[in-house]
Amino acid sequence: MSATIDSDLATAWDITVDDAPVALSARGDLVAVAGAEGTIRVLDAAMGAEIGALELPSGALSVELSPDAGHLVATGPMGYALWRRADGQTTVCESGAWSAAAAWADHERVAVTSGRHAFVLDKDGGELWRTEPAASTVTDLAWMRQGRRLAVAAYGAVHGHERHTEKPVVTYPYIGSHLALAVAPTGQWICSGNQDASIHIWRTRDGNELTMSGYPEKVSRLAFDETGFWLAADGAPDVTVWDFSGKGPARTAPRSLRCHETVTALAWRPGAAGQLASGGDDGTVALWHATAGRPEALLRPARTLEDGGSPVAALAWAGPHLLVTARRDGRVQAYGVPSPTAL
Template sequence: MSTTVDSGLTVAWDITVDDAPVALSARGDLVAVAGAEGTVRVLDAAMGAEMGALELPGGALSVELAPDAGHLAATGPMGYALWRRKDGRTTVRESGAWSAAAAWADPVGVPPAERSRGWGRVAVASGRRVLVLDADGEELWRTDPAASTVTDLAWMRQGRRLAVAAYGAVHGHERHTPKPVVTYPYVGSHLALAVAPTGKWICSGNQDASIHIWRTRDGSELTMSGYPEKVSRLAFDDTGFWLAADGAPDVTVWDFSGKGPAGTAPRSLRCHETVTALAWRPGNGGHLASGGADGTVALWYATAGRPQQRLIPARELTGDGAGVAALAWAGPHLLIAAYRDGRVRAHGVPSRTAL
């Protein structure tokens, strides 16, 4: 039964899991919660009821549901695991290689022959390589080793190109090409990778407290430095025109419309002393959710105002003190927040035109 919280929003459901959450994913009618000790629970997005679970030995770092919500990939320090919704089948690979991230390819880019083996493809970081698997875990191809451990990855061009971040560069691989077909160099450690939905921009958040940007058309590049902390969270909205980043108490939101952010200043969103999560609301309304170590979730009209302007939240949701571990939108009207004490809460959010 829904209850009212002080923000004026409703809580659709509120549960507690017994493994401190580290990551969330929401697709279709499902939400996946990954815990630090390796327990991954799959929940019904509308009610919070458990629909499945798996254990990843060695702990979990990330979790990703496929766009059709029929499969799931979880990664961790010792390997990765795949889960299939229709029968609960779980495939665990204890490779001993650090697996920081996984990403499902867009179905438009999946050849019919591969689609017949199971929906889509998933790219999984495995030490210095990336493994590309079908939905049932059969390896399709793998990249040649990078210079160091792969820290993040993302599909581009509707699943026809794979961007892979490791120390010193972001590499682009075409389908079934172990060697990169394009390299975007940058001397430093990449912590996060964001690719614009338009495919026009690749951005990395870095250990040296910077954001580095490449324009894919010609390889031209730009560095936005001066952040007080390392930049470990980046997120483009659905339009590809707005990039949100941490790296400071303020969330910065950069305008990538037109010729991009060169020579411009970002909007600043101040609510948290330490930013721990970012999630754009689906659609083109410019609505952003952020979470902090103090347990506060803030909702923003993140693209309002002018460059250099400091914005205030449209709403603040209190989390009773436990830090926010992750945020995810289950469609445009349900915001899922996972807290470090094990609570997972679904907030009902008004229509796209309001927060």
């Protein structure tokens, strides 16, 4: 599917990096770009100027800035690294274990996956505690209850750990390989995107569960908006958006967002306007009124961007009016986006 250039969106900055981007993170006045070979660049969000960098020798898979933008963690196939903004100090841990994901509980604590464990570290990389070994490699994790509980996904279950509890205090079973984990900001729902082309959902207060199956492809990207009422997912050429308000999505149909042949990135715009950015392997970035219409509605983009066809590797919002895009050819751009009412 083709897309046309939307000339109404001004380019705030446009740079090219020499390591194919795999992940973006935006917090405060910073944007971090992780490259496949392990170069992580820290940029000024307003201008795109590089203010710091670090190397993860084994390559990178993810990057996450802390909520106060004072620290950064990057993970990769053989370990993880932390960076401190104040003085540029970098701490690298080459553990030899697959480290696919990281999540900050607050500006003091961060959790990283490391083989069959999740490690909780202080902001400079000191280990505070770790979970007991999971049944297989931990694939994703997320914080709940304002950073008081850690949800950890591995084959067969999602486990919930309280602070400093090696053993889980609650287990949400599902026989399958979890590829992505999303926890509603309300704490009411835990969702996993799975290798078997499904989304599995648990309601946290009573453990009731639901599976949405029938996706044509594995579901490897899930994202809740800030309200916790809307979940966006890949797993098909269309982005699906499920309604979690009220009693949740049981016996309902999603909205379908049609633009890409293959979805490669999802990012909700900050706020409660229900606006979503998506990227595809065709190089298109689409902006959506993602919660418009009724269930089963087929939606078209509010705006689309296309600048040469390099696949989109990652998207991140640096505040509500600046969308950062990273493409596999190394191009990183920031677009000024109109107010939600003018999109």
